[in-house]
Amino acid sequence: MTRNRRRLIVLLACGLGLGSASGLSLWALSSDVAFFSSPSQLLHEPPGPGRSVRLGGLVVAGSVRRTTEDGKPAASFRVTDGAAAVTVNFIGILPDLFREGQGVVTLGSLAPDGTFRAQEVLAKHDETYMPKEVAEALKKSGHWNPEKGPPPPASTWNTLSVPAAEANAKSGG
Amino acid sequence: MTHLTYIMAAYGIAVVVAGGFAVDAWARMGRARRRLAAIDPRGRR
Amino acid sequence: MNENVLNAGRTGSAGAWLHRFANPGRFLRLVRPALPWLAVFSVVITATGLVWGFGFAPADWQQGDASRIMYVHVPSAWVAMAGYAALAGCSFFSIVWRHPLADLAAEEIGPVGAGFTFVCLVTGSLWGKPMWGAYWVWDARLTSVLVLFFLYLGHIALVRAFDSPERGARAGAILALVGVVNLPVIKFSVDWWNTLHQTATITLTGSPTMYVGMLWPLLFSALGMSFGFAAIVVARTRAGVMERRIRGLLMARAQQEAGGRLDMAA
Numbered sequence: 001m002t003r004n005r006r007r008l009i010v011l012l013a014c015g016l017g018l019g020s021a022s023g024l025s026l027w028a029l030s031s032d033v034a035f036f037s038s039p040s041q042l043l044h045e046p047p048g049p050g051r052s053v054r055l056g057g058l059v060v061a062g063s064v065r066r067t068t069e070d071g072k073p074a075a076s077f078r079v080t081d082g083a084a085a086v087t088v089n090f091i092g093i094l095p096d097l098f099r100e101g102q103g104v105v106t107l108g109s110l111a112p113d114g115t116f117r118a119q120e121v122l123a124k125h126d127e128t129y130m131p132k133e134v135a136e137a138l139k140k141s142g143h144w145n146p147e148k149g150p151p152p153p154a155s156t157w158n159t160l161s162v163p164a165a166e167a168n169a170k171s172g173g
Numbered sequence: 174m175t176h177l178t179y180i181m182a183a184y185g186i187a188v189v190v191a192g193g194f195a196v197d198a199w200a201r202m203g204r205a206r207r208r209l210a211a212i213d214p215r216g217r218r
Numbered sequence: 219m220n221e222n223v224l225n226a227g228r229t230g231s232a233g234a235w236l237h238r239f240a241n242p243g244r245f246l247r248l249v250r251p252a253l254p255w256l257a258v259f260s261v262v263i264t265a266t267g268l269v270w271g272f273g274f275a276p277a278d279w280q281q282g283d284a285s286r287i288m289y290v291h292v293p294s295a296w297v298a299m300a301g302y303a304a305l306a307g308c309s310f311f312s313i314v315w316r317h318p319l320a321d322l323a324a325e326e327i328g329p330v331g332a333g334f335t336f337v338c339l340v341t342g343s344l345w346g347k348p349m350w351g352a353y354w355v356w357d358a359r360l361t362s363v364l365v366l367f368f369l370y371l372g373h374i375a376l377v378r379a380f381d382s383p384e385r386g387a388r389a390g391a392i393l394a395l396v397g398v399v400n401l402p403v404i405k406f407s408v409d410w411w412n413t414l415h416q417t418a419t420i421t422l423t424g425s426p427t428m429y430v431g432m433l434w435p436l437l438f439s440a441l442g443m444s445f446g447f448a449a450i451v452v453a454r455t456r457a458g459v460m461e462r463r464i465r466g467l468l469m470a471r472a473q474q475e476a477g478g479r480l481d482m483a484a
Contacts, residue, residue: 008314015395022399026410034412035357056412095351097280105414122350127419129285129428131276155425158433175282176348183341184272187290190333191264191446195257198453205460213467 036105038081046110055088055116056105056124057081061147064100079104079116090118097123101147126150134160242319242459249456256449264442267293270435278432284348285432291341293440294334295363297447299401301331302366304451305373306398309391319455321387322462324394325377326454330447332370339363350414358407359415362400369397 026033036056047053056079063078074091077100088106098104103124108117128151130138137160138144144151151157174180271289278285308324311317342360343353354360377383377390408417420426426433 004314011310011313011395015398018396019399022403026403030411033358033410035355035414036412038412056414095349097349099280120351122352122355122414124414125280125349125416127416127427129278129281129288129419129432131429131431132279133276134429135279151427153425154427158425158428159430176284179344179348180272180283180286183287183290183344184268186340187268187294187337190337191443191450194330194333194450195446195453198450198457201457202453202460205457205464208464209460209467212464212471 039079039084039086040081042086042110042116043084049112050109052107052109052119054105054107055079055086055118056103057085059098059100059102059104060085061100063087079106087115088118088121089115090121092119092121094121095123097125099146101145101149128154130157242322242462245319246456246459249452253449253452253456256445256452260442260445260449262442263438264446267435267437267439267442271432271439275432275435276429281349284345287341287345288432289435289439291338291345292436293443294338294341296440297443298331298335298338298363298366299404300444301327301334301447301451302369302394302397302401305331305370305394309394312387312391313395319459321383321391322458323451323455324373324387324390326458327451328370328374328377328390330450330454332367332374334443334447335363335367335370339367352414355414357413357415358411359404359413362404362407365400366397366404369393369400373397 036054039055039057042053042055058080060078060080063076065076067074067076069091072091073093074089075094076087076089078085078087080086088108090106090108098121103126105122105124106116106118107120107122111117130151134157135144135146138151138157139146143156268289271286275286275289277283305324305327308320308327311320312324339360342363346355347353373390373393376393377386380386380389407413408415419428420433428436
């Protein structure tokens with residue numbers, strides 16, 4: 001066996017060991033690596049009273065109520081992961097991207113009544129990028145309601161021509 | 174255009190960093206070539 | 219070529235081919251005519267992609283014009299990761315086949331890769347503030363890219379920390395290879411864990427969830443920046459080869475002069 005071949009084998013063995021070690025440790029730490037918990041996780045394993053946690057999910061359509069509290073804007077909405085939902089109360093200005101059906105990540109604690117009191121609300125946007133005209137066309141034609149869920153398969157819209165989409169949107173078809 | 178300051182800052186930093194590396198690499202190459210030609214007239218490459 | 223003579227004795231079959239292909243002298247001859255073309259091509263393509271993205275591509279229906287930050291953020295992230303893969307590839311050749319050009323290239327990739335990772339982090343931050351509502355969060359994607367930045371910085375410091383360049387290159391190569399585990403962590407962090415960062419738009423399995431009028435400028439910008447990275451690294455490596463030759467010549471000359479003086483003294 002040449003020295004080059006020996007070095008190659010030692011290196012590959014080290015890589016294999018290092019790779020599996022880091023894979024296993026990341027897997028073991030996955031709950032700490034996660035940036036937020038889903039409503040199901042939060043309800044299944046409630047954090048201690050007053051403990052600060054992050055709750056993330058989609059804003060339930062029709063659940064947003066905007067009020068004012070002591071002259072400051074406030075909001076109440078439900079956050080869901082499809083299996084469970086938690087009511088979130090927040091005093092402050094919501095991010096621009098906040099809307100029904102949008103992903104959000106909130107930092108706060110679980111109150112004794114089961115609602116979540118948030119100190120911070122971040123908007124989580126998804127991986128779709130589409131021009132306004134295309135989004136309008138999909139909404140008008142009934143192919144997509146952004147408040148209800150994710151957009152239709154990308155191949156149905158990512159090459160739609162914008163003038164055609166605009167015409168579609170105008171005619172309401 | 175909305176958020177123009179953020180957009181301009183992002184494009185600016187990309188152009189400045191990439192351009193800076195390019196100019197530095199070019200200058201380093203020129204310096205090394207001149208230096209090499211000065212001390213070793215045969216080794217023109 | 220004195221490099222050929224030096225290397226001929228200790229290379230296997232795969233190594234011999236590699237050495238023949240990539241010895242420093244041949245590298246210089248190969249690269250000199252190609253470099254201006256590479257530079258011009260990358261500048262033209264990058265400028266096309268960025269101008270297209272900044273001024274002509276449609277804005278996103280939700281994010282508005284802030285989505286234009288994508289055209290610098292995403293390519294710089296891709297280049298930062300591809301650059302690290304190249305650094306690891308050089309380190310692999312350096313450790314297994316002890317190739318001097320691989321050491322030189324690795325030393326020059328480090329700072330450029332760190333620069334592009336810095337651009338990725340800063341532009342991401344500038345995108346996060348108006349869209350998410352925060353410049354920075356400690357989610358798995360952002361944290362793993364910060365780790366990539368520190369790996370680059372560590373490599374830069376380590377290869378220059380030794381008196382003998384060979385030992386520096388060896389230590390740097392080991393660090394670079396250990397750091398490779400971070401690449402799949404960056405790529406899949408958004409799939410494996412809950413993150414604030416969104417998941418991938420462009421995947422191997424499905425149609426990209428991006429309008430085609432935004433995809434083209436992104437691809438131009440990514441192609442241009444990749445070639446730009448390559449051009450910068452090749453230019454720096456070329457300078458590095460010449461600088462090493464200068465050091466060698468000066469050292470030989472100094473030794474000759476010292477020897478001459480000794481002769482005279484005797």
